[in-house]
Amino acid sequence: MTKARENSDYTGLQGDLAGLQTNITAGDTAARAGRRNLILNGEMKVAQRPAASGLNSYGARLPVDGWLWGSGGAVEATATQSSDVPTGAGFSKSLKLDVTTADSSLVSGDYVQLIQRFEGQNLQLMKKGTSSAESLTLSFWIKTSVTGTYIARLWDNENSSRCIQKPYTVSVANTWEKKTVVFEGDTTGAFSSDNLQRMNLTLWFMAGPNYTSGTLTTTWSPWVAANGAVGQVNAVASTSNDIYITGFQLETGSVATDFEHLSFGEELRLCYRYFYNLTYLHPTYARFNFHYEASAWISLAINFPVTMRTMATFSHSLTNAKNKGSSPSAGEDKWCYYIQNTGFRGNAGSGNISGLGGNGITHGQCGTVNHSPNGHASHIFIGTGCTFQFSAEL
Amino acid sequence: MDYSNIVSAKYTFDNESIFCVVGTDNPLSVSVPVSTDNTDYQTLMQMVKDGDLTITEADV
Secondary structure: OOHHHHHHHHHHHHHHHHHHHHHHHHHHHHHHHOOOOOOOOOOOOOOOOOOEEEEOOOOEEOOOOOOEEEEEOOOEEEEEEEOOOOOOOOOOOEEEEEEEEOOOOOOOOOEEEEEEEEEHHHOHHHOOOOOOOOOEEEEEEEEEOOOEEEEEEEEEOOOOOEEEEEEEEEOOOOOOEEEEEEEOOOOOOOOOOOOOEEEEEEEEEEEOHHHOOOOOOOOOEEOOHHHOOOOOOOOOOOOOOEEEEEEEEEEEOOOOOOOOOOOHHHHHHHHHOOEEEOOOOOOOEEEEEOEEEEOOEEEEEOOOOOOOOOOOEEEEOOOHHHEOOOOOOOOOOOEEEEEOOOEEEOOOOOEOHHHOOOOOHHHOEEEEEOEOOOOOOOEEEEEOOOOEEEEOOO | OOHHHEEEEEEOOOOOEEEEEEOOOOOEEEEEEOOOOOHHHHHHHHHHHOOOOOOEOOOO
16 A cells, blocks of 8 residues: 555544544534423423313412412412414414403403422523523413513522523414523522422413512512512403413523423423322322222222332321212212122221321322221222322422 | 312311411412411411411310
């Protein structure tokens, strides 16, 4: 081989290596990027709770997982999961807020908000409270009857209620529009890396004079009510007003990237960390084995699909009167026992099923009940109309 | 949890949780763990502090 050929091969090899390094770097960066979206259930496709009507106070859980309603004043609304979505954006569900009692005469502390809360350990990438604090970019789709200025806010729940507000504009009524707002980073007030609520995202839909009489604060600052929602239009002034919203993404940086779609299963598992409705997605009833402890005791063990955020609250609607004696129909608020080789049976036992409690919830057990099915029953069938759920919400 | 419709609240025998009956027409049985990280427990404690709720001691 000539020296010239050797040099040529070497140069070519260097070029190949450089190209390979470029590919590796790009791939490595993409791999490191990982999940971008801090929002839970931003596509509104998981809805473990039924429609919520009569919403008129702070903190009500909405049918779509991860989202809360907050309001003060005369307004009331119904929240449902909707199939009205922006065309061609890749979404299948939205959250619909239907005003059922309007509030057109705003006084003092009237307000309407849509809220999502975040754990501190999920916010560390914001680098809040350091000189390297990252901006956050919020993007979402909205369709509402009322055009004008709306306010989005980040609220620091840990450091003296610091917050930052940003306005956005709905330009065309009853038309899906994509909105983007950028929240600059905050060099003050770090978040603890734990499982507690350290920040929330708030979208205002109405704000009374208490929140609109000052000048909108658009940089991170301690909360001043008068500067909190200046310019916010009243989107709940008429019962004909509806608000649809979906496609939420909150990510570091100053650019709204394409929406990060997750599979339904992935999203559902993320939601289970905070709320687990055992009858969700069952067509007629959920069936569970239980352990027959003694003549008057049964023990029902529930394994959570994922570790929940903290010890969960257990709620159920089972009462003796709701025992059906046969398998519940779809959507029925009934339950019954089943005995192998014998079949369904009624509520002939002793005790009270409503006493089913939540001892030892840490271990995923919903505990024991002082109730005998009058025989060695092995299964309990819980209709999909029953409440039977665990909550570890923020 | 509909805190405004709590009919009764009582600590369980081992003080691991607070057993509440919520509502009357279609009551819910709700077990709130005694855990400061649980937001239902936080709210119940605030209600007790504000004088809006009395939690009965556990049976012994």
